[in-house]
Amino acid sequence: MTKTRIACAVVGVLSLVAAALMAWWITPSYVARIPDGKNISRNYAGTFQSLLDPAALASGNLVGAVKQNVPMTVLQDVKAEQTSGDKALISDSRTTSAAGAKVEQTKWEYAVDRTSLQAVSSHPSSWNVIPAKGLTVSWPFGAKKKDYQGWTPETQTVAPLTYLRSEKKQGITTYVYEAKVAPTKIVDPQILAALPKQLPASLLKLLATAGGLPAAQAAQLEQILPQLGAQVTMAYTFQDDSTFWVDPNTGLVIDVLRKQQRIAAIALPNGTAVPLIPAVAAAYETTPASAHQAADDARHGHTVIRWLGVYLPIILLALGFVLLLLAALLRGRRRPAAPATGPGMSGPGTSGPGREGPAGPAGPAGPTDPEGPAGPVTDVTPPQV
Numbered sequence: 001m002t003k004t005r006i007a008c009a010v011v012g013v014l015s016l017v018a019a020a021l022m023a024w025w026i027t028p029s030y031v032a033r034i035p036d037g038k039n040i041s042r043n044y045a046g047t048f049q050s051l052l053d054p055a056a057l058a059s060g061n062l063v064g065a066v067k068q069n070v071p072m073t074v075l076q077d078v079k080a081e082q083t084s085g086d087k088a089l090i091s092d093s094r095t096t097s098a099a100g101a102k103v104e105q106t107k108w109e110y111a112v113d114r115t116s117l118q119a120v121s122s123h124p125s126s127w128n129v130i131p132a133k134g135l136t137v138s139w140p141f142g143a144k145k146k147d148y149q150g151w152t153p154e155t156q157t158v159a160p161l162t163y164l165r166s167e168k169k170q171g172i173t174t175y176v177y178e179a180k181v182a183p184t185k186i187v188d189p190q191i192l193a194a195l196p197k198q199l200p201a202s203l204l205k206l207l208a209t210a211g212g213l214p215a216a217q218a219a220q221l222e223q224i225l226p227q228l229g230a231q232v233t234m235a236y237t238f239q240d241d242s243t244f245w246v247d248p249n250t251g252l253v254i255d256v257l258r259k260q261q262r263i264a265a266i267a268l269p270n271g272t273a274v275p276l277i278p279a280v281a282a283a284y285e286t287t288p289a290s291a292h293q294a295a296d297d298a299r300h301g302h303t304v305i306r307w308l309g310v311y312l313p314i315i316l317l318a319l320g321f322v323l324l325l326l327a328a329l330l331r332g333r334r335r336p337a338a339p340a341t342g343p344g345m346s347g348p349g350t351s352g353p354g355r356e357g358p359a360g361p362a363g364p365a366g367p368t369d370p371e372g373p374a375g376p377v378t379d380v381t382p383p384q385v
Contacts, residue, residue, distance in 0.1 A: 004330060005327045005330040005331055006327075008323045008324070008326045008327035008330065009323070009324060009327040011320075011323050012319070012320045012321070012322070012323030012324035012326075012327060013320065013324070014320075015316045015317070015319045015320030015323065016316070016317060016320035016321075016324075018313075018316050019312075019313040019314070019315075019316035019317040019320065020313070022308060022309065022312055022313045022316065023309055023310070023313040026308070027305060027308045027309030028115070028309070029086075029115075031304065031305060031308050031309065032115060032141040032142070032305050032309070033086070033114035033115045033141065034080050034083070034088045034090070034112075034114040034115075034117075035080065036080055036082070036083040036088075037079075037080055038079065038080040039077065039078070039079040039080075040077070040078045040079075040252075040297070041075070041076070041077050041078075041290075042075075042076045042078075042253075042286060042290045042293075042294065043073065043074070043075055043076075043286070043287045043289065043290045044073065044074040044075075044076070044256070044258075044284045044285060044286055044287060044290070045071075045072070045073050045074075045284060045285070045287050046071075046072050046074075046258075046282060046283050046284025046285060047069060047070065047071060047072060047282065047283055047284070048067065048068075048069070048070040048071075048072045048098055048280065048281070048282050049068060049069060049278075049281040049282065049283065050066060050067070050068055050277075050278045050279075050280065050281040051066070051067045051068075051070050051098055051103070051279075051280060051281075051282075052065060052066055052067075052195075052264065052277070052278070052279040052280065053065050053066070053067060054194070054195060054196045057196065057199070057203070058196060058199070058203075060203060060206070066277065067098075070098045070099050071098070071099055072096065072097065072098050072099075072282055072284060073096070073097045073284075074094055074095070074096050074097075074284060075094065075095045076092070076093070076094050077091075077092075077093045077094075078090060078091070078092050078093075078137045078138070079091050079093075081109070082124075082127070083114065084123065084124050086113060086114050086115065087111055087112070087113060087114060087120055087122075087123050087124075088111070088112055088113075088114045089109060089110075089111055089123070089127050089129065090109065090110050090111075090112050090136065090137055091107060091108070091109045092107070092108045092109075092110070092136065092137050092153075093105075093106070093107045094106050094107075103194075104191075104194055106153075106188075106190045106191070107190075108130055108136075108153045109127070109128065109129045109130065110129050110130055110132050110136040110137070110151075111123035111127055111129045112136060112137070115140065115141050116140040116141075117135055117136070117137070117138050117139060117140045117141075117251060118134065118135060118140070119131075119132040119133050119134060119135075119136050119151065130153070130156070132151045132153075132156075133149065133151060133158050134148065134149030134150050134151050134158045134161075135148050135149065135150045135151065135161065136150075136151045138246075138251050138252060138253060139175075139177075139244075139246045139248075139251035139252075139253070140251050141249070141250060141251050141305075142248065142249065142251075143175055143246055143247075143248040143251050144163075144248075145163050145166075145175060146163055147160055147161060147162050147163055148160075148161040148177070149161065150179055152181055152184070152238070152240065153188055154186050154187075154188050154191050154238040154262075155181070155184040155185060155186060155187060155188070155238050156187050156188060157181075157184060159179055159180065159181045159240075160179070160180075161177045161178070161179050161244070162177060162178045162179075162180075163175060163176070163177055164176045164177065164178055164243075167245065169245040169254045169255050169291070169295070170254055170255070170291055170292060170294070170295035171295060172247055172254060172295050172298055172299070173248075174245040174246055174247055174248070174254050174255075175245075175246050175248050176243065176244070176245055176246075177243070177244045177246060178242070178243050178244075179240060179241075179242045179243075179244070180240065180241055180242075181238065181239055181240035181241075182239060183237040183238070183239045183261075183263060183275075184237060184238055184239070185235060185236070185237055185238075185273075186235075186236040186237060186238045186262065191236075191238075191262075192236070195234070195236055195262075195264070195279060196234055197233070197234060198231045198232060198233055198234060199231070199232055199234055200230065200231060200232070201225055201228055201229065201230055201231070201232050202230075204221060204225060204232055204266070204276075205221075205222075205225055207221075207276075208221045208222060208225075213276060213277060217274075217275065217276055217277070220274055221266070221274070221276070224266065224268070224274060228266070232266055233266070233267040234264060234265065234266065234267060235265045235266070235267035235273045236262050236263065236264055236265065236279060237262070237263045237265060237273070237275070238260070238261070238262050238263075239260070239261050239263070240258065240259070240260050240261075241258075241259045241260075242256060242257065242258040242259065242260075243256065243257045244256050247294075247295075247298035247302070249298065249301065249302040249305060250297070250298045250301040250302060250305070252294055252297055252298045252301070253286075253294065254286075254291060254294045254295055254298060255285065255286045255291045255294070256285060256286050257283075257284075257285045258282075258283065258284055258285070259282075259283045260280070260281075260282050260283075261278050261280065261281045261282075262278065262279045262280040262281075263275045263276070263277070263278055263279065264276050264277055264278070264279040
């Protein structure tokens, strides 16, 4: 009985400790975070309302230089390349195609916190990452109804991610965030590598006179071209208007709608830029198949976090209390003691020192007995302790 009581008490205490560890340490620190090697692929589809063909422009083919209403697709792969403690090296690879032909391919790498998804500056020295700030590839586990700061790789700046509302998407209650980036200079070398750094002044003049520019830009171009050389340095700006539907439990983006522009401009010697035409004007969103897959991933992640962080701790907590209660009840019950023995309580047939021998025959009773006849003899058994 004593061993059973001790075992119940020990297992009960261990269950309570395990419940606390699962709920407040193991799940938040080791379950609700980016696992090593995690790879997420998403597909997007939309339209290039305007797409500048640098090769056609450089050759003087003004008619074919700007294409309009071209179907576009974007394939995005986000992968946890390496992990180190609570930090992860994340790669964000994107391949953009126009009418089935690849027009751009980029890859950015970030060091982020594995739970908050915030970019971090403290990481292994062997990681060659962009010194980003804010959120880079997704929202944190346990996203809140609040504004965040998001990284814009094209401009290498941060922009607000504004919380708007809650909304059902693919059967999941998502948080909706909005990102707006005002026209900002593009500095990312991968983006700039696909755009012409300089254009002949004669080509720009032809572009203005041939009606390739709005009237206001054409008039401004005619004024500034004489001040520039034969080769005109180009600059580009990026602007964005995007909406994200985010699963708050896992931080996964379930759906996204993006409207982006890259504006070609003339870089003036004084550091300012004169906008000309959109090099890229695109609108695209998550494909239905990818949105469905994202919702499945979110549901699976939520189930794992819920079971390990809530249900299992509750089960362990209940088990611990039951075992401790059982141990307390067992302690209150005592095992019955064996009957006590002592002098004068020996059974028949025993003998020992001081025991009297058999008595002789008794003589007849006298005629007068003051106590009278004896009553019946009662066999009194000693009480058990």
